[in-house]
Amino acid sequence: MTDSASFAALALALADVAALSGRHDKADRLGVLFAELDDADLRRAARWAAGRVFSLSDQRTVSVGFAALLRATMAATGAEEDDLRAALVRLGDPGDVTAGAIEALVPPVESDLTIEEAEGFFEQVAETSGSTAKTALIAGMLARVTPEEARFLVKLLAGELRIGMGEGGVVSALSRLYGRKGATVRRAVMLTGDVGEAAVLARRDRLAEAHLTLFHPITFMLASPAEAKGERTLAEEVARQVPPPVAVEDKFDGIRAQAHVAADPGDEDLHGVPEAGARVALFSRTLDAIERAFPDLVRPLAAFAEAAPRGVILDGEIVPLGPQGEVVPFQALQKRLGRKTASEELQRDVPVAFVAYDVLAIDGEPTLDASFRERQALLDRFDWTGPLRRSVVAEVHDLDTLDALFDAARARGNEGLMVKALDSPYKPGRRGRDWLKIKKALATLDVVVTAVERGHGGRRKLLSDFTFAVRASESDGTLLNVGKAYSGLTDAELAALTEWFEEHTLQTFAHGKVRTVEPEVVVEVAFDNVQVSKRHKSGYALRFPRIVRLREDKPAAEIDTLATVAALAGDA
Incomplete structure (x- = not known):
């Protein structure tokens, strides 16, 4: 297929996926859709089926709230606000509400919207500033599409596709359709930051060519909770899951953050900000870019580009500091959360540090498959001074010392302990038994x-x-x-x-x-x-x-x- 496919056909296929209950049935139906598309439309459809308007590596956002979608639906259909709000209570999904309002129009709408044109619409929304202008643009599109098309346009704009798939479901669909290993497809998505690009690589049997792209967030590895249970002591419970020797470090009471630093490639479409010849990006646990909210960390992080000009990705925690540079309770950090920028006064009143405890890539190459011990050694390359700190890791053979180590961590103002398997790789987005978190005070x-x-x-x-x-x-x-x-x-x-x-x-x-x-x-x-x-x-x-x-x-x-x-x- 050389011409862009119908967006209506894509919307109907996604409706079919949503109606199915079995995970494999959903993946196979999505695969039928993917097989009918050319490479360009496959990229778009894979991203959208994963619930993303743009790839993770793309810093653009549509930034459309429910109020704007409600106003756009009213403008496009003439529906009353009270009726739409009542429908939202009944249906619970803004896409379904808009589809119902368009379905009530007489005569019914006919549409020739293509997938390529839909992408252009999303790009226009991202580029349009001002609520009034955005609302008018969306209303114009809703006035020309069918109910099913409107349903999925609004779902994507709202950031909630709700077809029971997500990125993992798209990976499953690609794996089953093209006969590729799911782990290989997931790795390509993680490295490129683009499930659409991974879809095309899977089609062409070129997943091995996927290479690391900096300045897009990699999903964080997660820890499982551990505590004394029944007759088992804390030491026995930890040993059952992660046999000694183990790595033990403080569990910090801050916000999880991922730092990307490299010599500035000069591409303004990338996430991050330029600083002193480098580019620096910070991502939160929700995968949102937060570097503009922490300029006091951007400046020192930029210096790391000298030690790793081709790039480094660090996993760590942003913690608030007291007057003597000590870590203070999380509540002090609340003043800096939810802000797009931080004034100099706020930076002085609530200073912060970035405490690194892992490295996900260095010199532009991923380190995820290296052991935790090997990844820790890579952190020696950097100068940990000022607001940039490195977590202190102890190799512990006697787990009976965990109680004393926990008390010491609390005395340092931290939340508890992390226990990690020394030979563990970094598993993005996974919560396994390689990392345990111990919080036993409450x-x-x-x-x-x-x-x-x-x-x-x-x-x-x-x-x-x-x-x-x-x-x-x-x-x-x-x-x-x-x-x-x-x-x-x-x-x-x-x-x-x-x-x-x-x-x-x-x-x-x-x-x-x-x-x-x-x-x-x-x-x-x-x-x-x-x-x-x-x-x-x-x-x-x-x-x-x-x-x-x-x-x-x-x-x-x-x-x-x-x-x-x-x-x-x-x-x-």
Whole structure:
């Protein structure tokens, strides 16, 4: 096929995928779509099926909120705002709402939109500034497309495709269609930062040619929690999962960050900012670019380009510092979170450090397959001074010393301990047993807020009471409520969250006192213990929960699962 294919055909194929239940059935249906496309359309379709408008290596974003999509749908269809909001409560998906509004039009819309033209539309949206101009552009497109096309255009603009696939599903589809190993396809996606490019390489049997591209985020390796269980001591529990000798280091109470540094290639389309002949990018755990919010780290990181001009990628933590350069509690960092830039005054008031504990690439070559011990040796190349620090790693043979090491880490102002297998490779996006996190002072869970309620007394104007949930499993994103918390956040934090919750309400009850909300706000909660409960579908309830902190660095897809709750309750 030489001409760009119909976007309507792609939209209908994605609807078919969404309607199927089996993972392999979904992958095979997606494969049928991919097989019919030329290389250019395959690149686009693979990205979109993974839920991304642009590749990870592309710094452009469409930046469209629900309010703008609602206004665009009203302009394109003449629908009433109250009717659209009621439909959103009923359907729970802005794409479905827009499709329903267009479906009601008489006469029905006919469309000749191609996949190539749809890409051009997304590029226009990314390049257009101002809410009014964006809304007009989107409304113009919605007025010329079919309901099915509108559904997936809006889903992509909203950043929630919801077809039960994601990047992993696209990898599975490519693997099954072209007979390639899934691990090989995943590696190509990781190296290039572009599932679309990996799709074409898979088609041509050239996955081995995928090479590392800097300045796009690589998904972080994750750790599993470990603690004493039943009659097993902490040492016995750790030894069961990671036999000694092991690497032990402090678990820092900051925000996870990935730093990319290289001699400036002069490509302004790349993520990152130029600094002193180098280019520096910082990515958060949610894979968002945050270097402009931390210019006090960009300047010193740029110096690393001298030691590795072809590039280095570091995994680490951004932590707040006290007046003597000591690490201070995470709460001090809250003032710097959620900001696109940081003033000089804010940088002085809340200084930070970047603590590196791993290296993912050096001299432009990936180091992911090297052992943890080998990767640690590569960090010796750099000068760790000022706000750039290196995690101190100890090789521990006697796990009975873990309790004392934990207490020492807490005395240094850190959260706990990390225990890592010395021979472990770096596994992007994986949560295995090679890395364990030990936090034993308080049991905590990362949860997502599903409903909010107005408080009492001085907080009667604030949505301060949060109902929260965990995921059903690592592979099942169904949210299951496990508790409700009333305390732990400041009035200023609650005021900002109240505004957000009011704009992202799905349904209201009790004359607006109670609201179900879009499940995007992640919080860390502490509690005394876990009880079996018939009140929640999860079957569990947290006893005396309180909010420890907002987790703006963590997406809802990475919150804790029901298995973790069950383990804490002693049921696993």
